[in-house]
Amino acid sequence: MTSSVIIAGAGPIGLACAISAKRRGLDPLIIDAGAIANSIVRYPVNMTFFTTPERLEIGGHPLVCAGAKATREEALKYYRGVARVEALRVKTFTTLIDKNTVETRFGREQITCETLVLATGYFDHVNKLNVPGEELPHVRHYFDEAHLSSGLDVVVIGGKNSAVEAALQLFRAGARTTIVYRGATWPKSVKYWLRPDLENRIKAGEIQARLGSQVVEVTPRDVLVRGALGNEERISADRVYSLIGFHPDLDLFSRIGIAFDPETGRPQINPETLETSVPGVFVAGSVTAGNKISEIFIENGRFDGEKIFGSPAERRQARDLYQGIRRETGE
Numbered sequence: 001m002t003s004s005v006i007i008a009g010a011g012p013i014g015l016a017c018a019i020s021a022k023r024r025g026l027d028p029l030i031i032d033a034g035a036i037a038n039s040i041v042r043y044p045v046n047m048t049f050f051t052t053p054e055r056l057e058i059g060g061h062p063l064v065c066a067g068a069k070a071t072r073e074e075a076l077k078y079y080r081g082v083a084r085v086e087a088l089r090v091k092t093f094t095t096l097i098d099k100n101t102v103e104t105r106f107g108r109e110q111i112t113c114e115t116l117v118l119a120t121g122y123f124d125h126v127n128k129l130n131v132p133g134e135e136l137p138h139v140r141h142y143f144d145e146a147h148l149s150s151g152l153d154v155v156v157i158g159g160k161n162s163a164v165e166a167a168l169q170l171f172r173a174g175a176r177t178t179i180v181y182r183g184a185t186w187p188k189s190v191k192y193w194l195r196p197d198l199e200n201r202i203k204a205g206e207i208q209a210r211l212g213s214q215v216v217e218v219t220p221r222d223v224l225v226r227g228a229l230g231n232e233e234r235i236s237a238d239r240v241y242s243l244i245g246f247h248p249d250l251d252l253f254s255r256i257g258i259a260f261d262p263e264t265g266r267p268q269i270n271p272e273t274l275e276t277s278v279p280g281v282f283v284a285g286s287v288t289a290g291n292k293i294s295e296i297f298i299e300n301g302r303f304d305g306e307k308i309f310g311s312p313a314e315r316r317q318a319r320d321l322y323q324g325i326r327r328e329t330g331e
C-alpha cells in the first residue's frame with residue numbers, strides 16, 4: 001500500500017483532514033480499523049448529539065437532520081455521504097500497526113507514505129477497572145441499548161454522562177438498575193438535564209446508587225462493591241456496564257516512536273502544524289489531547305486538517321476558529 005499521504009482513522013476528523021489534503025491537490029488514503037466513523041457506530045443506538053448540526057459539519061457540506069440535533073443514524077449517513085461526494089479513498093477494516101505496517105483480515109501488509117496522520121481517537125481503548133471478572137461476557141464496556149436489559153438486574157459502573165445516561169435509560173426500559181461510582185458526589189460535568197433526573201430517581205428509590213464505592217470483583221451473578229467505610233456488599237447483576245472512560249492507544253505512539261507524556265498520554269507536537277516528534281507523522285482530532293478526552297471533540301477538532309496541510313495563514317485561521325469554539329463552550 002503506497003500513498004503520499006496516509007490518514008489512520010476515518011472518524012469525523014480523519015475525513016476532514018483528508019478533505020483538507022485533497023483540496024491541496026493530494027490524494028490521501030484513509031484507513032480505518034473499523035467502519036467509517038466507527039466511534040459513532042459504537043454510540044448508544046438511540047443517541048442524539050449534544051452539538052448543533054452545523055458544528056459537526058466537515059468540508060463545508062451541510063448536515064441536514066429532521067430535528068434540532070442530529071441522531072447517531074443521521075451522523076453516520078452524513079459522514080459516509082461526505083466521503084462519497086468527496087471521492088475519498090477509504091479502506092475500512094484496516095488497522096495501522098506501526099509506521100510501516102497495517103493489518104487487514106488477510107494478514108499484515110507493508111505501507112509506504114511521506115505523510116502519516118493519526119486521527120485514531122480514543123474510543124477503541126476502554127479504561128479498565130482491573131478487578132477479577134472484568135472480562136466475563138456479561139460485562140460490557142460500551143452502552144448499546146436499554147431494551148436488552150428489560151427485567152434484568154443491571155449494575156452500571158461510572159458516574160459521568162455516559163454512565164448516568166445509561167442508568168436512566170436502563171431504569172426506563174424496566175431494568176433493576178444500580179449505579180456505582182467511586183466519587184463522593186456526581187461530577188460537575190454531568191449534563192444539567194441529566195443530574196436532577198438521576199437524583200430524583202434515586203430519591204424515589206427507582207434507581208439504586210452507591211457513591212464513594214469501589215468495585216472489588218465481578219462474578220457471573222453479582223458485583224462485589226466496597227463502600228467508603230470499608231463495608232462490602234454483593235449486588236446482583238445479570239449484566240454489567242463498565243463505563244469509566246477511554247484513553248488513546250499509547251502503544252501505537254510507542255511503536256511509531258512518537259514522544260508522549262506518560263502521565264497525560266499527550267503526544268509531543270508542534271502546536272502550529274500538529275507534527276509529532278517523528279518527522280512526517282502528525283496527529284489530529286481527539287487523539288491530540290491524550291487522556292483528556294473531553295478537550296478535543298468534533299466541533300473543535302474538525303479544523304486540524306487545515307493546520308496540517310494549510311499555509312501559515314490558513315493555519316492561523318484554523319487556530320482562531322478553534323479558540324473561538326473553546327471560548328464559547330467555556331472549555
Ligand SMILES: Cc1cc2nc3c(=O)[nH]c(=O)nc-3n(C[C@H](O)[C@H](O)[C@H](O)COP(=O)(O)OP(=O)(O)OC[C@H]3O[C@@H](n4cnc5c(N)ncnc54)[C@H](O)[C@@H]3O)c2cc1C
Binds near residue numbers: 014044123284
Ligand atoms: C455518546 C457520545 C456522544 C458524543 N457527543 C458528541 C457531541 O455531541 N459533539 C461532539 O463534538 N462530540 C461528541 N462526542 C465525542 C466525539 O465522538 C469525538 O470527539 C469524535 O468522535 C472524535 O473524532 P476523531 O475523528 O478524532 O476520532 P474518532 O471519531 O474516535 O475516530 C477515530 C477512528 O480511528 C479508527 N482507529 C483507531 N485506531 C486505529 C488504528 N490503529 N488504525 C486504523 N484506524 C484506527 C477508529 O476505528 C475510528 O473510526 C461524543 C462521544 C460519545 C461517546
